[in-house]
Amino acid sequence: xxVVSLSGGNGGKEAQVLIEKVFMPYLQEFLAARxxxxxxxxxxxxxxxxxxxxxxxxxxxxxxxxxKLCVCGSANDVAMGGAHPKYLSVGFxxxxxxxxxxxxxxxxxxxxxxxxxxxxxxxxxTKVVPKGxxxxxxxxxxxxxxxxxxxxxxxxxxxxxxxxxxxxxGTHGALLFSKRAExxxxxxxxxxxxxxxxxxxxxxxxxCKIHALRDxxxxxxxxxxxxxxxxxxxxxxxxxxxxxxxxxxRGVCEILGLEPYVLANEGVCVLSVEACDASKICALLQEGxxxxxxxxxxxxxxxxxxxxxPWGSKRPLDILEGELLPRIC
Amino acid sequence: xxVVSLSGGNGGKEAQVLIEKVFMPYLQEFLAARxxxxxxxxxxxxxxxxxxxxxxxxxxxxxxxxxKLCVCGSANDVAMGGAHPKYLSVGFxxxxxxxxxxxxxxxxxxxxxxxxxxxxxxxxxTKVVPKGxxxxxxxxxxxxxxxxxxxxxxxxxxxxxxxxxxxxxGTHGALLFSKRAExxxxxxxxxxxxxxxxxxxxxxxxxCKIHALRDxxxxxxxxxxxxxxxxxxxxxxxxxxxxxxxxxxRGVCEILGLEPYVLANEGVCVLSVEACDASKICALLQEGxxxxxxxxxxxxxxxxxxxxxPWGSKRPLDILEGELLPRIC
Numbered sequence: 001x002x003v004v005s006l007s008g009g010n011g012g013k014e015a016q017v018l019i020e021k022v023f024m025p026y027l028q029e030f031l032a033a034r035x036x037x038x039x040x041x042x043x044x045x046x047x048x049x050x051x052x053x054x055x056x057x058x059x060x061x062x063x064x065x066x067x068k069l070c071v072c073g074s075a076n077d078v079a080m081g082g083a084h085p086k087y088l089s090v091g092f093x094x095x096x097x098x099x100x101x102x103x104x105x106x107x108x109x110x111x112x113x114x115x116x117x118x119x120x121x122x123x124x125x126t127k128v129v130p131k132g133x134x135x136x137x138x139x140x141x142x143x144x145x146x147x148x149x150x151x152x153x154x155x156x157x158x159x160x161x162x163x164x165x166x167x168x169x170g171t172h173g174a175l176l177f178s179k180r181a182e183x184x185x186x187x188x189x190x191x192x193x194x195x196x197x198x199x200x201x202x203x204x205x206x207x208c209k210i211h212a213l214r215d216x217x218x219x220x221x222x223x224x225x226x227x228x229x230x231x232x233x234x235x236x237x238x239x240x241x242x243x244x245x246x247x248x249x250r251g252v253c254e255i256l257g258l259e260p261y262v263l264a265n266e267g268v269c270v271l272s273v274e275a276c277d278a279s280k281i282c283a284l285l286q287e288g289x290x291x292x293x294x295x296x297x298x299x300x301x302x303x304x305x306x307x308x309x310p311w312g313s314k315r316p317l318d319i320l321e322g323e324l325l326p327r328i329c
Numbered sequence: 330x331x332v333v334s335l336s337g338g339n340g341g342k343e344a345q346v347l348i349e350k351v352f353m354p355y356l357q358e359f360l361a362a363r364x365x366x367x368x369x370x371x372x373x374x375x376x377x378x379x380x381x382x383x384x385x386x387x388x389x390x391x392x393x394x395x396x397k398l399c400v401c402g403s404a405n406d407v408a409m410g411g412a413h414p415k416y417l418s419v420g421f422x423x424x425x426x427x428x429x430x431x432x433x434x435x436x437x438x439x440x441x442x443x444x445x446x447x448x449x450x451x452x453x454x455t456k457v458v459p460k461g462x463x464x465x466x467x468x469x470x471x472x473x474x475x476x477x478x479x480x481x482x483x484x485x486x487x488x489x490x491x492x493x494x495x496x497x498x499g500t501h502g503a504l505l506f507s508k509r510a511e512x513x514x515x516x517x518x519x520x521x522x523x524x525x526x527x528x529x530x531x532x533x534x535x536x537c538k539i540h541a542l543r544d545x546x547x548x549x550x551x552x553x554x555x556x557x558x559x560x561x562x563x564x565x566x567x568x569x570x571x572x573x574x575x576x577x578x579r580g581v582c583e584i585l586g587l588e589p590y591v592l593a594n595e596g597v598c599v600l601s602v603e604a605c606d607a608s609k610i611c612a613l614l615q616e617g618x619x620x621x622x623x624x625x626x627x628x629x630x631x632x633x634x635x636x637x638x639p640w641g642s643k644r645p646l647d648i649l650e651g652e653l654l655p656r657i658c
Contacts, residue, residue: 038410043372051418081367089380140469
């Protein structure tokens, strides 16, 4: 089998062959249930669930591909609910004619991430649509996790809390921009795409007080800060010179006239924490491998989101308007 | 807003407007969590989870649309695990330029089915892809339910068990075929698309013994029977004159030279049950509104799936091969 044929989605013999020959070598080890419509698992207590569809273009990029992204993305959304991601369901929409080799590369990345996260697959669905009705492959993942750290909410911000980012911002977005615009970079970029739970688990268990937690995906850091400020009816002020941004990202932003604050991330989270715990949380994140984790700002009473320059002046940090870049994830 | 624009998927202001103005009027009442990445719910005991992507063409058909289908489809897959469907996540992939009015009609159908099933929404995701990268709208739904009737399995069939169908078969598939082939029907067909849990709940609670349960979607009745026969290493024999098939479905099959056994259903399930409970189960299904529920066959030792004619002759009932009809669900 070289390419995916339309009959691979018919629920009959060809669909069975596609599943057995192409999908199972990569995914079988994670499947909780075989041959049933629904996967069954035992649960007790609070669970977090999150769904996401991935329609990224290009499918493969430095530091990842749609397979890595779709596992990390949903696992991260569940981790942002203070939960340990444990189960995943995956729905594939394949375009007729998709190269099986490309599909295998994507499945291999999924396999690696599922192993890394210790995740089980509860349910798997594949659909094939005629050529021209989809762009190669779309993947939906839904993750389920058990809540370790409850009551995180966008509504929890109060004046005096401290804002932390877990790493350099805008890298995934800048990389995709540079690829689409065919910009040659002096310093090569790689997507920040990664699973965040392993990084956050020690923080959840540390006794430190986190009030809000969010990964800064579409819309970037600016989008998270605006959502929080609005939901909690407070203001947020961040220091321009504290926000970690890679040189390569700055370069792409200059060429394209963009701000890094609105660029997507796929493995960077933002935390609003109790001021007295902020340094300890940064240290824990750094110990976990997030070398650039740092305090970037604070919650204030004046409503809005503001960027403070090193010279003390303050300007509004704008949220994204118009179409920046479709199909970033 | 007349059509969905690409910036509706950017994670910024336009995405917020699309969600607030178009999605929320229909879905807000079901959302367990607002403004967070993950929805949180309390669980105890065994849960069943199932995912499905819906890529049906046409989007609207007699008896339903993609909105009704995507709620019923995943809720039914969970019900097939012996579970009471309780929660849903929904991921939309929208094509740039999709008419908002069409989207609203789809959301309105979802609303009706979510109400009917008493379902809550845990997570909602929307992506917009450029014109030509998807065909109007694809929807993924993942359903979660609590298991009432455990241990249903395709591996449970044993000689002597009795096979039941809950209603007339092949209607959804025949309807879609007739629409695609532009066949004028004397007796108008409507899809059988419906939620099956309300029908099955009394059976689950009756004390009757069900061994296997499956909804006969893609691949139809034939696909379910073959999967069961293979998984349990047994044979199944069904009586041609017992299988309920609507006149209109027979008509479409004659015109197109098809067998109704391979046609998709979206609200018909197949049960393999203990022989002594079969009549009672049929009666319970009929009381629940499935007037055509009946015994159609039995599990035998001779391997394979067979169709017995009223004259006593027997022929293999074939599984679907090749592409019958893409995008049936």
